[in-house]
Amino acid sequence: MSNARSFLGIFVSIPLFLLLVGTVHAKDVQFSGEVLTELEDPVSLVDTYMDYKKISKKFKCNIQIKKDSRYCVKIEHAISVRENNKSFIYATENGFALDKKNQRLDGHVASGYVKLFKFEFIGNHKIKLIAKSDLIECGSFGYPCQDYFYKTGDGPEMGWVLSTGFMNQGTSVTTTLIYAVVNSKIDEILNTMTEFDSSGSGSGSGSDGWTSEHYYEKVTTQLTTISTTSDRFSDLDVSVTSTKPKNKKLKQIDFHKVLKFNSKTNRYDTSEIDKFYDLDNYK
Numbered sequence: 001m002s003n004a005r006s007f008l009g010i011f012v013s014i015p016l017f018l019l020l021v022g023t024v025h026a027k028d029v030q031f032s033g034e035v036l037t038e039l040e041d042p043v044s045l046v047d048t049y050m051d052y053k054k055i056s057k058k059f060k061c062n063i064q065i066k067k068d069s070r071y072c073v074k075i076e077h078a079i080s081v082r083e084n085n086k087s088f089i090y091a092t093e094n095g096f097a098l099d100k101k102n103q104r105l106d107g108h109v110a111s112g113y114v115k116l117f118k119f120e121f122i123g124n125h126k127i128k129l130i131a132k133s134d135l136i137e138c139g140s141f142g143y144p145c146q147d148y149f150y151k152t153g154d155g156p157e158m159g160w161v162l163s164t165g166f167m168n169q170g171t172s173v174t175t176t177l178i179y180a181v182v183n184s185k186i187d188e189i190l191n192t193m194t195e196f197d198s199s200g201s202g203s204g205s206g207s208d209g210w211t212s213e214h215y216y217e218k219v220t221t222q223l224t225t226i227s228t229t230s231d232r233f234s235d236l237d238v239s240v241t242s243t244k245p246k247n248k249k250l251k252q253i254d255f256h257k258v259l260k261f262n263s264k265t266n267r268y269d270t271s272e273i274d275k276f277y278d279l280d281n282y283k
Contacts, residue, residue, distance in 0.1 A: 042078035042079060042080045042089045042091070043075050043076075043077070043078045043091075045078075045089065045121075045125065045127055046075045046078050046089060046091045046117065046119065046127065047074075047075050048125070049119065049127050049129070050062070050075060050093070052074075056072055056102060058102075059072045059104075060074075061073055061074045061095055062074060062095075063098065063102060064095070064113065066135055069097065069137075070097070070098045070099075070100070070102070071095045071096065071097055071098060071112075071113035072095045072096055072097075072098050072102075072104070073093050073094060073095030073113050073115075074093065074094075074095060075091055075092070075093050076092060076093070076094050077091065077092040077094075077147065077149070078090065078091040078092070079091075079149055079158070080121070081156065081158055082156065083155075083156040083157060084156060086120060086121075087120070087121035088118060088119065088120055088121065088130070089117075089118070089119040089120075089121060089127060090116075090117070090118055090149055090158050090160075091116070091117045091118075091119065092114065092115070092116055092117075092147045092160065093113075093114070093115040093116075093117065094112065094113055094114045094115070094144040094147065095112065095113045095144065096112055096113070096143050096144065097110040097111065097112065097113070106141050106143075107141070110140075110141065111137040111138060111139055111140065112137070112138060112139030112140075112143045112144030112145060113135065113136075113137065113144055114133075114135075114136040114137075114138060114139075114144045114145060114147060114162065115132065115133055115134075115135055115136065116132065116133040116136070116147075116160055116179055116186045117129065117131070117132045117133075117186070118130045118131045118132070118181055118186065130181070130184075131181045131184055131185055131186050132185070132186055133179060133185070133186035133187065136162070136179075138162060138164045138177070139164055140164070140165075140166050145162050145163060145164030146162065146163045146164070147160055147161070147162050147163075148160065148161045148163075149161075150178075150225075151225075152180050152232060152233050152234065153225075153232045153233045153234040154227060154234065155232050157180070157181065157232060159178060159179060159180035159181075159189075160178070160179040160180070160186075161176065161177070161178055161179075162176070162177040162178075162179065163175070163176055163177075164177070165195075170198065170199075170200035171196070171197065171198040171200070172195070172196075172197045172200070173193060173195065173196055173197075173277075174193065174194050174195040175191065175192065175193050175194065176190070176191075176192060176193075176194045176221075176223070177190060177191045178190035178191075178268070180233070182266045183266070187266065188267075189233070189261065189266060189267050189268060190236075190267065190268045190270060191270070192221065192270035192273050192274055192277075193221070193273075193274065193277040194220070194221040194222075194223070195218070195219070195220050195221070196216070196218065196219045196277055197217070197218045198215065198217050198218070199217050199218060215245070215246065215247075216242040216243055216245045216246075216250070216253065217243045217245075217246065218242060218243045219240065219241070219242045219243075219253060219276055219277060220240070220241055220242070221238065221239070221240045221273055221276075222238075222239045222241075223236050223237070223238055224236065224237040224239075225237075226258065232261075233261035235258050235259065235260050235261075236258065236259040236268060237256075237258055238255070238256065238257050238258070238259055238273060239255070239256050240253055240254075240255040240256075240273060240276050241253055241254060241255075242254075242276075253276055255272070255273075255276065257272060
C-alpha cells in the first residue's frame with residue numbers, strides 16, 4: 001500500500017469516500033478507501049439542527065440573504081466519522097444565487113454559496129456545533145464550486161477541498177482551496193491555481209493577451225499528501241509541469257517541492273507555486 005494519498009487536481013464526480021490510496025489527475029480519478037456511514041442519514045440530522053425557516057417551495061431549499069446577495073441553500077453533503085472514540089459529522093451547506101424575486105440567477109458573474117460545518121453527535125438524535133466557516137462565495141454562473149471531504153493528515157480529522165475556476169475566450173483556469181478546523185473555526189489553509197489551459201483559445205487572438213506567444217499553453221499542478229509524523233496536517237508533495245512554451249526564451253516548467261503546514265500562519269505557503277501562474281512574468 002502506498003503511503004502517499006493524492007487528493008487534489010481537476011475533479012470530476014467523486015463519491016464521498018475517505019481517500020486513503022490513489023492519485024487524482026486532471027479528468028482521471030483513481031482511488032480506493034472506505035465508505036464513511038457510521039451514523040444513519042447525517043444529512044437529515046444536520047437539516048434538523050439548521051431548522052430552516054424561509055423555505056422556497058419551488059426549489060425546495062432555504063433562502064439565505066447576505067447583504068446584497070441571496071441564495072437558495074441546503075445541506076447537500078454530510079459524512080459521519082469516528083475521532084478519538086467520539087462521533088462527528090462534517091457537513092457542507094451549498095446553493096445557487098437568486099435574484100430579488102427569488103428566481104435562479106445564472107449570470108456568469110454570480111457566485112455560488114458554500115458554508116462548512118463540523119458537529120459532534122451527543123446522542124438521542126442530537127448534535128452540537130463544533131466549528132463552522134464564514135460564507136464562501138465561489139463558483140460561477142450562480143452555482144457553487146465543487147466540494148469534497150479529505151483526510152488532513154495521519155490523525156482522524158477530516159477537511160474539505162473546494163475546486164473552482166472559469167473560462168474566458170477558450171482559456172480555462174482552475175483554483176484549488178483547502179479548508180480545515182483551525183483554532184475552533186473552519187478556515188482556508190491553502191488557495192492556489194492548479195491548472196491554466198489556453199489550448200482552446202485558437203492561434204492567439206485573445207483580447208486579454210493570455211494566448212500570446214509569450215505564454216505556456218498549459219501549466220498543471222499536482223498536489224499529493226505525504227504520510228508524516230504530524231497528527232493533523234500532512235506535508236504536500238508539489239509537482240508543477242508545463243507544455244513546451246511558445247516563446248523559445250522560456251524554459252519548460254519542471255518544479256518539485258514538499259510543502260509543510262505553517263502553524264504560525266495556519267496556512268501552506270504556495271507562493272512558489274503561484275509564481276508559475278502569474279502571466280505577467282512571461283511578457
